[in-house]
Amino acid sequence: MNSLRAFKTLLQFSFLRLFWSINTMMVLLPVVGCLLFILRRGFGKLTPPEKAFDAFGTFLVFVFSSFLIPICSLGFGTTALGAEREEQTLVFLLTRPIPRWQVLLAKILASLPLSCGIVLTSFAVYCLLVGSIGLKALLIYWPAMLGMTVAYVSLFHLFAVVFRHPTMLALVYALFIELFVGNLPGSIKRLAINYYGRSLIYGLGAAEGLKTPRGFEGIPEAQAYWTLAGIAGGCLLAAFLLFQTKEYRDSA
Amino acid sequence: MIDLVTSSSTEFDLTFTRVTKFYGAVIGLNDLTCRIGPGITGLLGSNGAGKSTLLKLASGQLRPTQGEVRIGRLKTTSTAAKRLFGYCPDVPNLYEEMTGEEFVRTMCALHGFPDDEVRDRTEAVLKEVGMTDRAQRKIAGCSHGMRQRFKLAQALVHDPQVLLLDEPLTGIDPGGRQEINDLLFRLAEKGKSILVSSHILHDIETLADQILVLGRSRLIASGSLAEIRRLLDDRPLVIEIISDDPRSLAAELMTFGQVLGCDIQESRLRVRTKNSADFYARIQDLVVNGSQTIRQMQSLDEGAEAVFDYLQQGKHSS
Numbered sequence: 001m002n003s004l005r006a007f008k009t010l011l012q013f014s015f016l017r018l019f020w021s022i023n024t025m026m027v028l029l030p031v032v033g034c035l036l037f038i039l040r041r042g043f044g045k046l047t048p049p050e051k052a053f054d055a056f057g058t059f060l061v062f063v064f065s066s067f068l069i070p071i072c073s074l075g076f077g078t079t080a081l082g083a084e085r086e087e088q089t090l091v092f093l094l095t096r097p098i099p100r101w102q103v104l105l106a107k108i109l110a111s112l113p114l115s116c117g118i119v120l121t122s123f124a125v126y127c128l129l130v131g132s133i134g135l136k137a138l139l140i141y142w143p144a145m146l147g148m149t150v151a152y153v154s155l156f157h158l159f160a161v162v163f164r165h166p167t168m169l170a171l172v173y174a175l176f177i178e179l180f181v182g183n184l185p186g187s188i189k190r191l192a193i194n195y196y197g198r199s200l201i202y203g204l205g206a207a208e209g210l211k212t213p214r215g216f217e218g219i220p221e222a223q224a225y226w227t228l229a230g231i232a233g234g235c236l237l238a239a240f241l242l243f244q245t246k247e248y249r250d251s252a
Numbered sequence: 253m254i255d256l257v258t259s260s261s262t263e264f265d266l267t268f269t270r271v272t273k274f275y276g277a278v279i280g281l282n283d284l285t286c287r288i289g290p291g292i293t294g295l296l297g298s299n300g301a302g303k304s305t306l307l308k309l310a311s312g313q314l315r316p317t318q319g320e321v322r323i324g325r326l327k328t329t330s331t332a333a334k335r336l337f338g339y340c341p342d343v344p345n346l347y348e349e350m351t352g353e354e355f356v357r358t359m360c361a362l363h364g365f366p367d368d369e370v371r372d373r374t375e376a377v378l379k380e381v382g383m384t385d386r387a388q389r390k391i392a393g394c395s396h397g398m399r400q401r402f403k404l405a406q407a408l409v410h411d412p413q414v415l416l417l418d419e420p421l422t423g424i425d426p427g428g429r430q431e432i433n434d435l436l437f438r439l440a441e442k443g444k445s446i447l448v449s450s451h452i453l454h455d456i457e458t459l460a461d462q463i464l465v466l467g468r469s470r471l472i473a474s475g476s477l478a479e480i481r482r483l484l485d486d487r488p489l490v491i492e493i494i495s496d497d498p499r500s501l502a503a504e505l506m507t508f509g510q511v512l513g514c515d516i517q518e519s520r521l522r523v524r525t526k527n528s529a530d531f532y533a534r535i536q537d538l539v540v541n542g543s544q545t546i547r548q549m550q551s552l553d554e555g556a557e558a559v560f561d562y563l564q565q566g567k568h569s570s
Contacts, residue, residue, distance in 0.1 A: 002365075002366075003364055004364075005365075005366070006364035009358070009361040009364075013358055013362075017347075020349070087345050088343045089345055091339075091343065092341075092346075092359060092406065094312075094313055095311050095313065095334060095337075096334060096359070097331050097332070097335045097364070247313065247314050247315065248313070249275070
């Protein structure tokens, strides 16, 4: 018997289970919806180029990073472990000779490539459809999109460890905190991950003509990156600590 | 005090030492001490008595609030201990999108066996639980009985020393029960320790040679089947008898030392007896002698709940 082989099996099993789940379809629906919107809007045809860059940047801020990234992260982040809890199958994993931290690590490693893959691929496709302006946006913004996705996935894994029905709560969180609170004036918007992503996008895009809206006071890019990394690290650390000690009595 | 519930002991005995488990303010298991060794041990108790809590503690899913649970020298929460037991939970849910064979194979692979060994073990265990011909069916389309067998297969696939089975016979037809009982007897003969829970007295009677009875989160009786039977024979029982002449029958029954009282309602006679075994033996004599005609006779509190209530009272009074 080999522990590494068992972990590899769990990772492979978790990835395939997520990939072939209904969630993949549910996540792809808004992705395709945005694709159709971009084709119809024709960002690449707008002139001058600064105006086109600003319009596409506004789409990235208000649609892609505020809605699409949380939805893609939620679809896989909460489900990787949350589905096992909701379907009462977690017991089969917790009674195998695999340490608990490895069970959670396998679930995180299975969901991250899916969330990041769909976010970055759709971002790249949108950018390429827009043309030269989009290509510029792709090269400037991809690290910001990746950072936000990792932070969201980490937060939603923490939801899955703590709550019995994490998907519903994560959806409420995404719509209320990220979409609503994240767009409120004042410092309350700092509660949303989205705020740090927007700070990055406005900061990185300023040199290319992206205008920061009035009332939005972003933070420097380096600080935003560190904050996103801190959120991801903190959520994952909390998730590992809680999962190690939490007793799941879902079948009781 | 240690209630020793085994005929012999091995290095893989499952040992509970003064185990108490709280769920917040609610007690799930109260000061349990016992040792479970080779053979089949029945875990009997009404719903909410603490059977599932005990099995979850034994399988390392829960940590005791006080005391400790060990398999041999290992704490059941340790990763190494999980190689030693197989656990069959009472939940009906499995990975619905898989076939039975895929499910058992995956569960086997999660023990870290090489691919060819996973294949061989899966084949063998599916044959053992009688599911070879139905192994390619999607679990979503399987009956409750078939799911029970796949669950049993995943618990057996790594050849564990200790088997923990939570209500494994629920939903299985009589023929299937016999097959599973035979399988458990074979495993017990090989020296495996098997702990089977049920809230049905009959299931445990036919299967286990040692019994633990739980009631209201406590161990209220333990021992061999004969010892538990003796306890049950001494319990008071209400028996309803339909007779052509209930008054004369009541007069005759009142001469029995073990009859505490009789109530007559038309042709029905309700008898309260303090020793059911003696009472049944004597009333049989009455019928055989032809002195009384009895049309129907049934116990009104033969159910598991009444049995547990009786044992519970005995535990408190002792």
